[in-house]
Every structure is written in structure tokens, then in C-alpha cells.
Amino acid sequence: MTQPSSQQAAPDLDPTDAARTLWEIEQIKQLKARYFRFVDTRDWDGVVALFSADCDLRSTLFPEARHPRDFFPRVASMITPGISVHHGHMPEITLTSWETATGIWAMYDYVQTDDGSVGYRGYGHYHESYRKDPRRGWLISGFELRRLRVDWFAGGPGSAR
Numbered sequence: 209m210t211q212p213s214s215q216q217a218a219p220d221l222d223p224t225d226a227a228r229t230l231w232e233i234e235q236i237k238q239l240k241a242r243y244f245r246f247v248d249t250r251d252w253d254g255v256v257a258l259f260s261a262d263c264d265l266r267s268t269l270f271p272e273a274r275h276p277r278d279f280f281p282r283v284a285s286m287i288t289p290g291i292s293v294h295h296g297h298m299p300e301i302t303l304t305s306w307e308t309a310t311g312i313w314a315m316y317d318y319v320q321t322d323d324g325s326v327g328y329r330g331y332g333h334y335h336e337s338y339r340k341d342p343r344r345g346w347l348i349s350g351f352e353l354r355r356l357r358v359d360w361f362a363g364g365p366g367s368a369r
Contacts, residue, residue, distance in 0.1 A: 232346075233301045236309055236338055239346045244294040252284050259348045260339055266352040276351075290321035296334065307340040308349075315353070320361065327361030 239258060246254040259265075259276040266274070273279035296313040303309045313334040320327040337350035 228306075229303055232303055232306065232309070232340075235346050236301050236311060237299060239338070239348065240296055240299070240311075240313060240334075240336075243348070244296060247283075247294050248292050250284065250288060252280050255280050259351070260341070263348060264350050268355065269353075286326060287319055287321055290319065290323075290326070292320075293318040309338040309346075311336045311338065324361075329359045330355055330357070332356045 243255060243258050246252075246258070256276045263276055264274060265276055265279050267279065270279055270282050273282055294315070294317045296315050298314045299311055300313075301309055301311040311334075313336070315330070315332055315334055317330045318328075319330070332353060332355035335350075335352045335354060336348055338346050339349040340346050
């Protein structure tokens, strides 16, 4: 089949570089999978360990908490005890070097505290940057959650009472 003249052929990729690229992207996917699991199983020390010490974290939830060691204890106090389910979908991961990358993840979360004080379904995107540490592997070095929608359960913030 011939290619239309308006499109250019993709450049030939060195098979070794292509395999390494896919390997590094898979390692970042594994990092994010651990993030979701650690949040849902309330392993807060595990969550914080996935971030670089200088991570710039941005969220509308607690805008003044800009580092994971400040942010996640506040999240823990808000949603514990309770249940949460966090999902990340359709990652767009770009290696910017062998030691740095960026990513955007579509997200969904379900959160409900045992006492009913917090309950919602949320939708949006994580915008992240990653840095590879020689001892610890890939870490999240920049983190921003941009919510598109939050559906509060009856009686929660933003719901009709």
C-alpha cells in the first residue's frame, strides 16, 4: 500500500532505543499503578516514597500543601476511615531524556468516608513529570490533578441539601 503524499513516513527507529523507550515507559506505568494501589490501601508512607523530595504538587484540594509529605497526611485525615477507588487510564507518556519524562493520565476516583462526611465520584487528568533516580528508579517529580467534574453524594459539599 502506498502512503499518501501529504504524510511523511515515520523515521526509522533503532530497535535498541525503541525497546529501551518502551521499557522506561512501562516502568513509569508501574510507578503510577503503585500510586493508585497505595492510596486505596492507605499506605501513606508508600505513596510519599513514590515522589522526589523536591516534587512540586498542585491540587485544588489543599492548594497550600505543595509537597507530598505535607499533602498526603491531609488526604489521609480526610478520607480515613473509608473506601476509595482510584483509576488511571490512557497514559500519554513522553520520554524527554533517559532520565526524565512527562505524562498525562485520564483519571476516575470514587471516595466515601465511613461517616458519610465525604463522598464523591471524580473525573479529570493527572499532569505529571518524572525523574529517574539512580538508586530508586522512576519517581514523580511534578504532580497536578486537574478535575473536570466532581459528582458529590447526597449531603456532601456541592450537593443540593
